Amino acid sequence: xxxxxxxxxxxxxxLAAATVLCAGIFFWSGxxxxxxxxxxLVGVAGSLFGMLSIKSLEGKSALKPSPLAMKLIxxxxxxLGWVITLFGMHLTPSVGGRLVLALVGIGxxxxxxxxxxxxxxxxxxxxxx
Amino acid sequence: MKLKELRILSLVLCVLAIGLAMGVxxxxxxxxxxxxxxxxxxxxxxxxxxxxxxxxPTTADLAKGDPGGTLTGTINDVPAADxxxxxxxxxxxxxxxxxxxxxxxxxxxxTGYLVMxxxxxxxxxxxxxxxxxxxxHTYMMNFFVYTVGLFSYWIIGFAIQQGGSAGNxxxxxxxxxxxxxxxxxxxxxxxxxxGTGFFxxxxxxxxxxxxxxxxxxxxxxxxxxxxxxxxxxxxxxLAFALSSxxxxxxTYPLYANWAWGGGWLSQLxxxxxxxxxxxxxxxSGVVHAVGGITALAVCxxxxxxxxxxxxxxxxxxxxxxxxxxxxxxxxILAFGWFGxxxxxxxxxxxxxxxxxxxxxxxxxxxxxxxxxxxxxYMWIKNxxxxxxxxxxxxxxxxxxxxxxxxxVNTVGACIIGLVxxxxxxxxxxxxxxxxxxxxPVGAISVHGTNGLWGVLSVGLxxxxxxxxxxxxxxxxxxxxxxxxxDASQLVAQLVGISTLIGFVFTFSFLLNLAIEFxxxxxxxxxxxxxxxxxxxxxxxxxxxxxxxxxxxxLLQAEKQYAVA
Numbered sequence: 119x120x121x122x123x124x125x126x127x128x129x130x131x132x133l134a135a136a137t138v139l140c141a142g143i144f145f146w147s148g149x150x151x152x153x154x155x156x157x158x159l160v161g162v163a164g165s166l167f168g169m170l171s172i173k174s175l176e177g178k179s180a181l182k183p184s185p186l187a188m189k190l191i192x193x194x195x196x197x198l199g200w201v202i203t204l205f206g207m208h209l210t211p212s213v214g215g216r217l218v219l220a221l222v223g224i225g226x227x228x229x230x231x232x233x234x235x236x237x238x239x240x241x242x243x244x245x246x247x
Numbered sequence: 248m249k250l251k252e253l254r255i256l257s258l259v260l261c262v263l264a265i266g267l268a269m270g271v272x273x274x275x276x277x278x279x280x281x282x283x284x285x286x287x288x289x290x291x292x293x294x295x296x297x298x299x300x301x302x303x304p305t306t307a308d309l310a311k312g313d314p315g316g317t318l319t320g321t322i323n324d325v326p327a328a329d330x331x332x333x334x335x336x337x338x339x340x341x342x343x344x345x346x347x348x349x350x351x352x353x354x355x356x357x358t359g360y361l362v363m364x365x366x367x368x369x370x371x372x373x374x375x376x377x378x379x380x381x382x383x384h385t386y387m388m389n390f391f392v393y394t395v396g397l398f399s400y401w402i403i404g405f406a407i408q409q410g411g412s413a414g415n416x417x418x419x420x421x422x423x424x425x426x427x428x429x430x431x432x433x434x435x436x437x438x439x440x441x442g443t444g445f446f447x448x449x450x451x452x453x454x455x456x457x458x459x460x461x462x463x464x465x466x467x468x469x470x471x472x473x474x475x476x477x478x479x480x481x482x483x484x485l486a487f488a489l490s491s492x493x494x495x496x497x498t499y500p501l502y503a504n505w506a507w508g509g510g511w512l513s514q515l516x517x518x519x520x521x522x523x524x525x526x527x528x529x530x531s532g533v534v535h536a537v538g539g540i541t542a543l544a545v546c547x548x549x550x551x552x553x554x555x556x557x558x559x560x561x562x563x564x565x566x567x568x569x570x571x572x573x574x575x576x577x578x579i580l581a582f583g584w585f586g587x588x589x590x591x592x593x594x595x596x597x598x599x600x601x602x603x604x605x606x607x608x609x610x611x612x613x614x615x616x617x618x619x620x621x622x623x624y625m626w627i628k629n630x631x632x633x634x635x636x637x638x639x640x641x642x643x644x645x646x647x648x649x650x651x652x653x654x655v656n657t658v659g660a661c662i663i664g665l666v667x668x669x670x671x672x673x674x675x676x677x678x679x680x681x682x683x684x685x686x687p688v689g690a691i692s693v694h695g696t697n698g699l700w701g702v703l704s705v706g707l708x709x710x711x712x713x714x715x716x717x718x719x720x721x722x723x724x725x726x727x728x729x730x731x732x733d734a735s736q737l738v739a740q741l742v743g744i745s746t747l748i749g750f751v752f753t754f755s756f757l758l759n760l761a762i763e764f765x766x767x768x769x770x771x772x773x774x775x776x777x778x779x780x781x782x783x784x785x786x787x788x789x790x791x792x793x794x795x796x797x798x799x800x801l802l803q804a805e806k807q808y809a810v811a
Binding site: 120121125128129132133136137140141143144166167169170173176177178179180181189193196197198199200201203204207208211213214216217220221223224227228231232235236239240243244245246247 | 398399402403432433445446448449481483484485488489492496515519520521543547548550551553555556557558560682683684734735737738741742744745746748749750752753756757760764765766767769770771772773774775782783784785804
């Protein structure tokens with residue numbers, strides 16, 4: 119299908135709704151702000167579901183479905199590494215201890231990003247078939 | 248008589264009492280009255296100003312022209328608050344303050360314009376490294392990302408990033424940027440995101456805030472345009488526009504607030520005694536690593552181009568269409584980097600800002616050694632000089648020096664650049680051959696890997712000689728790395744790296760996974776094989792060129808996908 123009028127329309131709606139949503143945050147303390155926020159939120163959701171409704175028209179892409187659970191595990195491992203680093207700052211006041219825990223955290227994050235996620239995406243990669 | 252005498256006596260006593268009281272009061276007031284006299288400028292100052300005004304060139308003198316420039320820019324050009332009194336010392340003081348802020352405004356704006364021009368460099372590099380059938384699409388992504396990013400940043404991004412960053416004396420205080428949403432953990436207050444500056448309205452309708460907005464906006468747009476290169480030749484335009492909108496509104500501003508907007512990473516020194524907190528002078532982490540890491544997240548989702556990998560996992564080179572665009576684009580980027588790094592002082596006057604010369608030279612040298620690193624590595628390894636990796640080496644050196652440029656000496660800058668030049672070659676090979684991630688322009692390695700290296704190198708090479716007003720991130724003294732005696736600064740940098748790969752990657756990945764659900768990142772097989780120019784843009788990049796057939800290996804792969 120490639121680019122088309124519907125895509126342009128839904129993206130325009132997205133931009134307009136996002137602007138209204140942000141205006142709602144700006145005027146949040148007043149009654150009008152909350153109304154704008156809700157209107158903007160509904161508009162953004164509407165634009166996204168509109169895009170979803172025309173997604174199937176795009177046609178088949180050179181991608182095969184890959185395991186979602188594995189992707190989420192990879193993302194979780196990445197986030198866990200960050201939590202370890204943050205926790206490490208409060209666990210010990212020593213520079214050496216914090217250094218080691220920061221490196222452990224980075225290692226866990228890299229495991230998620232460089233090992234788990236590529237494995238998830240390459241598991242059913244179309245170039246393998 | 249007695250009564251009369253008593254009255255006279257009372258009157259005399261009253262007069263004496265009043266006199267005594269007035270005397271005491273006069274005695275008490277005497278020092279106070281003397282104080283303004285003491286605080287007033289010595290008569291000599293006003294006399295000197297009067298003398299200078301008398302010696303100043305007259306209108307008749309100036310009417311004759313001033314070829315030597317000795318008559319222009321005198322006391323005549325200092326505005327007097329009261330013209331009847333002439334120029335006074337307060338007038339001179341006000342003009343000095345105005346000149347300082349004016350110099351800083353001009354510096355920050357002009358360097359911001361240079362950074363804005365980098366968009367042209369990115370467009371040329373990225374498009375030059377893709378095939379001719381995708382040239383229009385790649386150029387258009389680089390063109391449109393400027394608009395998308397700017398708008399997102401205006402409506403919300405700037406408020407999140409800089410909404411609580413009041414106190415910058417270089418730009419007049421920026422006191423209207425006064426709301427930083429915080430949380431308290433273990434008795435320490437940590438900044439999370441800003442809260443003023445939506446639409447640059449309200450109290451943020453301010454001259455200093457406008458200057459800061461322009462400068463920070465072009466930085467943000469640099470981060471956004473990194474992703475377009477990594478995902479070129481198969482990224483649906485709608486998905487790109489949506490992804491860039493979210494990145495300009497949320498992902499980039501959030502991390503930038505933590506590092507630059509008074510957020511928790513910048514407070515690691517004051518709150519946790521980790522050096523001067525996370526230090527990222529011009530954005531190896533904030534701009535380049537955020538862009539490179541987001542590029543990796545989207546690249547994983549969007550998958551490799553048709554024909555990039557064979558069944559056995561080996562990769563095929565897909566050659567770009569325009570060497571001249573790539574190398575000229577690299578030069579434009581190197582030119583723009585003189586705005587990127589020296590401009591990040593946000594001023595040329597006061598607060599140690601004269602270090603801009605050192606920063607500019609560090610930037611040049613790191614680009615130089617980065618080119619050496621990549622060019623010589625490829626020459627030794629393959630026996631040929633590789634133009635794309637040489638260009639990437641230049642950019643890698645510049646990316647790596649971006650964070651440390653304000654804190655290191657020239658030797659440190661050369662080492663940082665050289666390591667970056669070799670690192671970009673190794674990283675490109677790793678992502679392509681080991682992880683099977685297809686990055687047509689090497690953006691993940693140039694900006695992601697070397698952005699992280701730049702952040703780390705602050706904690707190693709900062710030499711403790713910089714002095715931006717005597718403190719950095721609220722911690723007195725100069726930023727000092729491990730090699731110059733402060734290991735705790737290295738830990739602060741590692742916390743920043745962990746946040747980049749742990750938080751920014753995860754956030755970007757989940758955000759783009761949601762976009763994949765709603766929109767789908769990848770174009771159809773037919774569109775990809777035809778090239779994205781006609782199906783997505785409606786016009787070829789080079790309509791009068793005759794397209795050469797693809798190499799056999801790519802043609803076979805395309806046929807296979809078309810049949811499937």
